[in-house]
Amino acid sequence: MGMITAIMLFGWVSGLGAQELQQDDVVWAQDSLMVAHIHQQILGSGECYEDLRVLCKEVGARLSGSPEADEAILWGGKTLQAIGAGDIRMQPVIVPHWERGGKERAWMRIDGGAKEPLRVAALGGSVGTGGDVEGEVVVFQDFDELDSMGTAGLEGRIAFFNRPMDPLMINAGSAYGGAYEQRSKGAVESARHGGIAALVRSLTHALDTFPHTGGMRYDDDVVQVPAAAVSTVDARRIAGLVKEGHEVQVGLNMGCILHEDKSQANVIAEWKGTEYPDRYIVVGGHLDSWDIGEGAHDDGAGIVQSIEVLRTLHALGYQPRHTLRVVLFINEENGNNGGKTYAQRAREKGEWHVAAVESDAGGDAPRGYSIDASDAGTAAVRAWKEGLAQYGVGDMRRGGAGVDIGPLKKEEPAGKRPLMVGLRPNSQRYFDYHHSDRDIFENVHERELKLGAAALTSMVYLLDRLNYDDLD
Numbered sequence: 001m002g003m004i005t006a007i008m009l010f011g012w013v014s015g016l017g018a019q020e021l022q023q024d025d026v027v028w029a030q031d032s033l034m035v036a037h038i039h040q041q042i043l044g045s046g047e048c049y050e051d052l053r054v055l056c057k058e059v060g061a062r063l064s065g066s067p068e069a070d071e072a073i074l075w076g077g078k079t080l081q082a083i084g085a086g087d088i089r090m091q092p093v094i095v096p097h098w099e100r101g102g103k104e105r106a107w108m109r110i111d112g113g114a115k116e117p118l119r120v121a122a123l124g125g126s127v128g129t130g131g132d133v134e135g136e137v138v139v140f141q142d143f144d145e146l147d148s149m150g151t152a153g154l155e156g157r158i159a160f161f162n163r164p165m166d167p168l169m170i171n172a173g174s175a176y177g178g179a180y181e182q183r184s185k186g187a188v189e190s191a192r193h194g195g196i197a198a199l200v201r202s203l204t205h206a207l208d209t210f211p212h213t214g215g216m217r218y219d220d221d222v223v224q225v226p227a228a229a230v231s232t233v234d235a236r237r238i239a240g241l242v243k244e245g246h247e248v249q250v251g252l253n254m255g256c257i258l259h260e261d262k263s264q265a266n267v268i269a270e271w272k273g274t275e276y277p278d279r280y281i282v283v284g285g286h287l288d289s290w291d292i293g294e295g296a297h298d299d300g301a302g303i304v305q306s307i308e309v310l311r312t313l314h315a316l317g318y319q320p321r322h323t324l325r326v327v328l329f330i331n332e333e334n335g336n337n338g339g340k341t342y343a344q345r346a347r348e349k350g351e352w353h354v355a356a357v358e359s360d361a362g363g364d365a366p367r368g369y370s371i372d373a374s375d376a377g378t379a380a381v382r383a384w385k386e387g388l389a390q391y392g393v394g395d396m397r398r399g400g401a402g403v404d405i406g407p408l409k410k411e412e413p414a415g416k417r418p419l420m421v422g423l424r425p426n427s428q429r430y431f432d433y434h435h436s437d438r439d440i441f442e443n444v445h446e447r448e449l450k451l452g453a454a455a456l457t458s459m460v461y462l463l464d465r466l467n468y469d470d471l472d
Helices: 003-010 023-045 048-059 067-082 143-147 172-192 232-243 296-315 337-349 375-382 385-389 446-465
Strands: 087-099 105-110 120-122 133-140 158-161 197-201 227-230 248-253 257-271 276-286 322-329 352-358 366-372 395-398 419-425
Touching: 023 296, 023 385, 023 446, 048 067, 048 296, 048 446, 067 087, 067 257, 067 296, 067 322, 087 337, 133 143, 133 197, 133 232, 143 172, 158 172, 158 232, 172 197, 172 227, 197 248, 227 232, 232 248, 257 296, 257 337, 276 296, 276 446, 296 322, 296 446, 322 337, 322 446, 352 446, 366 375, 366 446, 375 395, 375 419, 419 446
Parallel strands: 133 158, 158 197, 197 227, 276 322, 276 352, 352 419, 366 395
Antiparallel strands: 087 257, 105 248, 120 227, 133 248, 257 322, 366 419
């Protein structure tokens, strides 16, 4: 196949004769052909969907510190080894070890009536209740409402933070971020005002009966009280009853346990570059998940897509210019110690990461990328916008690239800030599954997962083609 024929076949450039092609067009024609081959390889022969099935069904949920997380680490190493991914090693990481301690029990009483079952999910890191805890629920939209009650205004009662994700925000991730603090700080604010526990509305646009867990934190100078999430259906009912003037009591019995920290590991596969072996491009996601569901979208999808990057480039006979690293990070969900440890070790060794790419936004159909880079780096990525738009990933916005790779911004040598890119799928359904029992393998679409893997691989390939000395 000649170059001009290939260009016309794959739709990158039309109506151009060979004489009219500029140097940049010739380079892009070569790159575009490779991007087409990447998509053909993954859509036709990709193994990421089967990898995800094994991770979800044979390993399952894998919270940091758990035996299942240990098993996932071993699975990651074996899977990378099986594809001939180069040097593979385990990087020790100290992680927290929190356990739910069995199924939570919860109930509600309306106006002092009989107990009605209430489904809840303890928030990650919550203390246990030490038996039954029961109190009247007071509903709040934000912390300012709670503050207006005074220091002891909640004495003996339970704060229920019921602010929904903003439905007017087009990006569901931004809506999630706008509601996040009530989950992360709700227990602290409840206790600060005399509360005996905290409840939070699940962070999802969906109206369903699934409570969504997630990380929360305590302050050293405030008593620790238990915290749990309720589903959006139950949140609407509780808030409606309180608004109508009913007294709603909620009871909790949670056996949460915080153990001593544990040593686990990031899984790292390294493929040496032919031209710049001492310059690194890292791509990855996080291997841990919450302990409910199967962690399919969050972040099993990102893990198997990252593995697919190396599998695909090997299959196509590609030789990277820079050293490529796939990193399966541990402990993103409740501490990010994997990302922090990786960056710290890179700093200690004086490693220069020219680029870092992350997939941690689910396995839905890809729409584009978020770019966290200098003006020059951002412009370099956006130069591929028109070509990548042919594959549905032309949305290129500046923004955070990912939690796991984020610490590299601080740990890289002075003046060597990495060009960071995050894969961004369609965000509208992601929080339907996120941190809940719905995050299972069956809720990931094979073609959409593979399209995401192809978009991720294409970005890694294109980043490997850049001259980073020109981006300083």
